[in-house]
Amino acid sequence: MLKKRAQQVLSPVLSRFHELDIQSGKGCYLYDQANIAYLDFGSGIAVTSTGHCHPKVVAAVQQQVATLIHPSIAVGNTDVVINCAEKILSLFSVGDYSVFFEQSGAGAVEAALKLAKYVTKRHHVLAFEGGFHGRSMGALSVTTSKKAYRDHVGPMLEGVSFFPFPNTYRSLNEDVTDISVAAYIDTLKHSKAIHSGLAAVIIEPILGEGGYVSAPIEFLQCVAELCKQHNVLLIVDEVQSGIGRTGTWFQFQKANIVPDIVTLAKGLGSGMPIAACVAKTEFMNLWDKGSHGGTYGANPVTCVAASATIDVIAKQLSSISDLAAYAELVLEPLRSHIYIGDIRVEGLMIGIECVKDKQTKEPYPDMVADILKKCLENHLIVLSCGIHSNVIRLAPPLIISQKELKHGLMILIEAIYDYH
Ligand SMILES: Cc1ncc(COP(=O)(O)O)c(C=O)c1O
Incomplete structure (x- = not known):
């Protein structure tokens, strides 16, 4: 019903996973216009970390x-x-940081790139192949997760180079044949990709759009070390992985590194549009007054939503690793399925990579599209990701109960076993 009206008034440029007629949301569920409940393992693309309309977030927003x-x-x-x-x-246990508020992940990334260039007076940036940092021109210039994002809108920002993301399941670059952690680290060190002419290195500690692939801890440590050696600012993009999603406040904390800049959005505001570029105070203080800004940054309504979100997640944080361990256990038997190439569980950021052949690892995006449809028929919302669109993406709300998690995983598993 709404689909037809939407087609008449909304730009068709937005890609969609599903086209439900949504009426409302509560906790882990979305409700359609016929009041049918859908268990939401997508969370508005990893956004509604406290579930839909969490009472604490609603109360804070209403009052504000x-x-x-x-x-x-x-x-x-x-x-x-x-x-x-x-x-x-x-939430930052080490380092002295300051906050610049934004409204979107892309906005936070723009701020991070501009700050790095401003304070270093350099303009070269190193990013990682398969990464996604947003769609504004600066953020897009460091984004390569899908060709379509960059088609016909160039030229991109000057001075951006790329290094293969350390994917230890499949090579995303035909020149990379050894996909061991040691080989990625060795190549990074010998390539001199990180050098003193760079303003910044930007990395997602877990590829989001690119397929829910975690960068190995030792690789992140190596990047941080090389940045330090060469006086290059390290920007860790935690837009998707941050604010508790992986069981720690930030994924970089698992590597014990101290980034110069961290970008946040998505889960920060439970759906209210808030983002943040958090940078070491010594660098923020070099950003001259008026050289960056924005009309809507530091909005009180979005800020109370973020504060309430952090309070809710703080109570939940210790159970996220248990939920993740449970999910891993339940998903384990799928590893022997002929079309399941890899299962990656990093907190409640879960990727299931589908392949036509386990040996060749040929991506199977059609299967993923069918699984998404099948799950929806059974009232479970799941999303996809991956540079080949062949990864089933699960990002349930962080407040999910084990019972709800089990229910959703069972629907998904059944859909996968039914797939021929
Ligand atoms: C890691 C990462 N950075 C940046 C962005 C861009 O965020 P937004 O869509 O809010 O601009 C995203 C969005 O998916 C993301 O996952």
Whole structure:
């Protein structure tokens, strides 16, 4: 019903996983116009970390909307904005950081790139093949997860080079034949890809759009070390992996590294559009007043949503690893399925890679499309990702119960076993 009206008024440029007629959302469920409940393992693309309309987030937003919506940070400070920045910074156990608020992941990445260039007075950036950092021109220039994003909109930003993302399941670059962690590290060291002419290296600690692939901890440590050696700023893009999704506040914390800049969005606001570029204070202080900014940054309504989100996730954080271990156990038998090439569980960021042949690893995107459809028929929302669109992507709300998780996984597993 809504699909037809949408076609008449909305740009068709947006790609869709599904086209439900959505009425409302509560907890782990979305409800359609016929009030049918769908268990949501997509969370609005890893956004509604506290579930749909969490009562604490709703209450905070409702109260703030009735008090003050937008004074503009250029006019004055509000307690709720400062409180939100303080809360975000309290999640960083090491280092002295400051926050620049934005509305989208791409906005946070733009800010990070601009800051790195501004303070280093250099303009070269190293990014990773298969990475996704957003669709604005700067963020897009460091994004290669899908060709379609970059078609017909060049030229891209000058001075961007790429290094293969350390995918230990499949090579994403025909020149890379050894996909061991040691080989990726060795090549990185010998390639001199990280050199003192760079302003920054930007990396997702887990490829999001690119297929839910974790960078090995030793690789992240090597990148951090080389950045330090060459005085290059390290930007860790935690837009998808941050704010508890992987069982720690940030994925980089598992590697014990101290990034210069961290970008956040998605799960930060439970669906309210808030993002942050968090950078070491020594660099933020070199960013001269007025050289960057924006109308909507540091909005009180989105900030209270983020503060409430952090409070809710703080209570949940310790159980995320248990939920992940449970998911891994339940999914384990799928490893022997003829079309399942790899299963990657990093907290509640779960990727199941489908291949036509386990030996050749030929991607099987049609299967993934069919599984998404089949799950939806059984009232489970799952998404896809991967540079070949052949990865089933699960990003359930972090407040999910084990019972709900089991229910969804069973629907998915049945759909996969039914697939011929
Ligand atoms: C790692 C990462 N960075 C940046 C972005 C861009 O965020 P947004 O779509 O909010 O601009 C995304 C979005 O998927 C992402 O996953």
